[in-house]
Amino acid sequence: MTEPDTKFVASGEQATRSTSKAAATPTGGDNIVDLVRQLAGQGSHLAEQQLSLVKAEIREATAEIKTAVGSMLGAAVVGIAGLGVVLMGLAYLLGDAIDNLGFATLIVGLATLALAYVLYSAGSKKISATHLAPERSQRTLERTPDIARGDLHMEQKR
Secondary structure, X not given: OHHHHHHHHHHHHHHHHHHHHHHHOOOOXXXXXXXXXXXXXXXXXXXXXXXXXXXXXXXXXXXXXHHHHHHHHHHHHHHHHHHHHHHHHHHHHHHHHHOOHHHHHHHHHHHHHHHHHHHHHHHHHHOOHHHHOOHHHHHHHXXXXXXXXXXXXXXXXX
C-alpha cells in the first residue's frame, strides 16, 4: 500500500514542480512582477553606482582645482614681487633721466595706479550682476517640463 501513496506523493511533487515551472515561464503573471521588481532594483543600483562615480569625480576635480589655485596664488605673489622690482628699476631709470629720483618714483607709482584703476573698472563692468544670470539655463529649465511631456510645439513657440 505504500507504493500507491509514494506514487501519489511523487506525482504530487511533479505536479507542484510543473506548476512552479509554469509560473517561471514568461507568460506567468507572477513572473512579470518579479521581472519588474528586478528591473527596479537594478535601476536603483545603477543610480547608486552613478552617484558614487559622480562623487568620486567631484572629489578628484576638487583636489585638482585646489592644486591649480595654489599654483596660481604662488605665481601671483612672485609676479607681484617681480613687478615691484621692475617698477623700481623704471623709477631709477627715470630718476637718472630727470635727475630727481623721488619725483621719478612718484611718476612711476601714479602711472601704475592709473593702469590698475583701468583694469579694475574694465573687470567690474564685465562682472556686473546682469551678466551673471544664467539666462540659457533658465530658458532650458522653463522648456524642460514641456519637452518631458512630449510637447515639442511649445519649444517652437518661444
